[in-house]
Amino acid sequence: MLSRTAALAAALAASSLIAGGLADATTTSAATDQLSTDGAGRVIAVEPAAPVAAPHGASAATAAQANVTRLAKQFGLSVGELVLSDVRPVPGGSVARLQQKINGVPVFGAQVVQDLDGSGALLAAVGKTTQRSAGAFPAQDAAARAKAGESAVAAVAAKNSAAKALRADAAQNYWYDASLGTDGAPATAVPAYFVPVHGADPEDKWTVVVGADTNQVLTVWGETRQAANRVVCDANRKVVDLDTATEADIRCGAGHAFGVTRGEGQAAVATTDVNKVYDYFGAAQSFYSKYAGYDLTASIGANYGDGKGKALRGTVRMCEISTGRDGVRRQQCPWANAFWDGEQMAFGEGVTTMDITGHELTHGVTQHTSALAGGYAQAINEGMSDVFGKFIAIKANDPNAAGANRWLLGAGSSLGQVRDMRNPANSGEGPSPDRVNGQYWAGPDGDEHIDAGVVGKTDYLITDGDTFNGQTVRGIGEDKSIALWWKVENLLRSTATFKDLGNALNTACASNVRTKVAGTTADDCAQVAKAVKATQLNQNA
Template identity: 45%
Template sequence: MVFASGPGASGQPPSSPSAPSSSDLSAVPKVVTTDQQGAVQQVVPKEPIAVPAGTPAEAPAAAQAHAAGVQKALSGNGATVGDLVVESVFQVGKGSTVRLRQEIDKVPVFGASAAESLAADGSLISVTGSLSKKSQGKFATTTPPAAVQATALKKVAEQSKSAPDRLKVTATKAYWYDAKLAAKDQAQSTAVPAFKVDINGAGAEKKGEPATWVVFVDAGNTAKVLDSWSETKHLNRVVCDNESRQIDPDQAGCGTADIQATRTEGNPPVGVQDVDQVYDYLGNTEGFYAKYTQAPNLTELIGDDTGDGYGKALRATVRLCTYDECPYQNAFWSGSYMAYGSGVTTEDITGHELTHGVTQNTNGLVYRDEPGAINESMSDVFGEFVFLTDTANPCNTAANRWKLGACSSLGVIRDMQNPKAYRNPDTYKGQYWYAGSGDSGGVHTNSGVGNKTAQIMVDGGSLNGVTVTALGIEKTAALYWTTQTLLSSNSNYGALSSALKNACNTNVRNNAAGTTAADCVQVANATKATKLPQLATRT
């Protein structure tokens, strides 16, 4: 279904910098956080590290100047492989988060990233990330042979039990593949040459369900699949009305020859409830992100240009019917547009699905197991934030607070304040925690832990003997946005716990949303209340 310890025990941020002048993190006092296998995950210098003399303070140049030291630190001061290259910059208060990707021989390593938190002067506050530390083999060519796509299509047909003619390859690209970074397992592994194949088509859980699959094929043996999983995420404006026609869901793109625009930016309501609601809620979601976070404009970040003359836009198709289900009882983010069944066009669902696009374009959390649960939770959190801050929405009542799907044709399907009411856990590996392989490893069920963590931060309360003082939505939204910029593609709940605390300290230093050191104590308390793993730290 769509929705179906950090820098110190006190929570205090580092004091104002009299910054060291070296970018070598090994040479300065610091706090190092490691994952459950001992791999370095986060490094926070006791004092921010200034950029080398002569380096511009602008974020991209400063981040690149810190890159060598950062890579060495995330590798545990051991061997390093490849290079770090600036990929994106996100504003955080007066500072920024700069995300760098790892490349080996100029080919990216899937999921390998380092997120540098920088002050306004370019000094390094912290780094969070996960990198490959070893590689094996070489690419004979980065041009994928035809056999690569054939192998990938065969694998997805077997896994999804779909007819091959209902599957299509949408992209094939050379990547280094490291199982740890793809969240396949928790054991350290080695990056090997591979081709990443993206496939759209019918899903496995329900006949006719739209789905997106990722398959990694060994570049040295094109008949060998290294890994595969479903990336299906259920649950300037352009809105298209499918008018309940039965179509293939992977042909539901808004602004194509099959489905043309019904309402576009600046034009008046058309009198179709689903069309007009989604138009308003796309705008409200973009407005929320603009007001409460420093995310890039959503149209620019996740919009799509189909060539229909309306340019890059947030696009949605409503009143979708598939050949197997009419009306379609769900909604989904396709990777470039949203699609809804009739009556599923609520504000929280819209914010939820658009946030899948934000996650896709910031940290790329893999959609399975704990990373997938965090992906789902991030969408629940921001979807509910959009809804709760819209006081003009008649559905926004005290009775519906934190209830996802309220006022939709689906009804309430998750309760962030009381996840157990819908058999979702509110505690890490507590009651209702799902440890099976269904639902991509419980991405919807186990999102309850992340949801409760956010809810108790906003409203305050007590859980598992820990009391949290309320931070409110403004500070919590800023916190979760910074956290989004810090997470890696394979981040689990331990990484989320660490990132939330680090994000809070970063927001204090960069004056984001008026966040204080006292607030960071409450953030740490919230992670303890839901029993998120408290990762080991050392100095």
């Protein structure tokens, strides 16, 4: 099983780039825009009848700000405001993320993402907002935060009896509307503390949402774990006690837990796993640079002050001893696992395929883009890592991604294949669904690796094509598919649902046609729409 880590707070706490408002752009009439809704009637997408032109000579940020008033009305914003929190370039233009805030505090998952062409014209917007709020943050905030930390630790302990040495980190303030992560009826946003809880095992990290004015635990989730300057270290089968270890205990860098075995530009060494990971980091860096214009090292690399700078870092051939969920303490050497801990990667011996490495690094990418977390969004997070991990390997002509292994994630590793994206029911970690609400469907509280199968199946259909669930899909090929999924990665909200994913696929495809990205055509988008129907991403989960 591919492991998990927390990466929520940094990605969601983006500060405003621009405050205040500009005149609403009026090139097209909002009355003629096409609106898409979820099962409860909330608007989740707006597609203007024609692109909404940006003010003359405006930057992408200024263009995005000019649309705020219009989009606030269309997405039914009745409380708070939409604040521009992030603008980033994508092939063909840019995406601009608007964060809903109430009294200056963000509403978790309440975002509207604008899809802008190269001139700044608005092509589409996707997202969801909360409709009402109730309550207030306590005046004695410090005392309330302390109580929330105690409640958070108690909640995790109650759900995970084997977890050791639980501790709460500093809480963050958010308004919380649970319905933003579902397709159900709108709920009321309430003031809440998001409390990160850590266990002794570095892999054990949770987020606990505690009502700020009630101290009631609203939800708990374990987080998905998430360089070309490359630094690779060899644990040489050293056993790490994950019951007591911290992130510092697995750091790869000069003067840290594991010394540097191979750094950027150095020749190959005698340890095969070190050389493989070095090469895989390079393949991932090249992929994101070529197909997304995204600097992986600069975005997710770590600088440990060892003279190596900001780098993609990984420790190979690590062994571990830890207490299992059954309370039994066991040692694994070789250790059959790999994870991204929010800073760097760790590998057991032989767990070093290119697609697994790309999968874990993509968790870091998601951490810094859509920040998918909690409920269905965590399964989509896993699925997006499968998509890009596999594309990285395919585009690098990795033998483990060729022939019969093309859609098998982890083929050639000591784990064996862990996910079959063509036939999710055949996945090595256990059967996964190939459609929303289909056989093996786990739901928002299930293991996120299971429902990720729907994302992988959709990618397979879009890329290679097939006949499935009443739809015959002509594959659009690798390059168009990669461009499509990268746009989707940047359009999703942090609490996106599977229906949001289906909508984003259709929206992103239409945008790529208009902006002439990767040669995408209208017929390609017809195939994407068929794939969305085939895997039932157009349904409410």
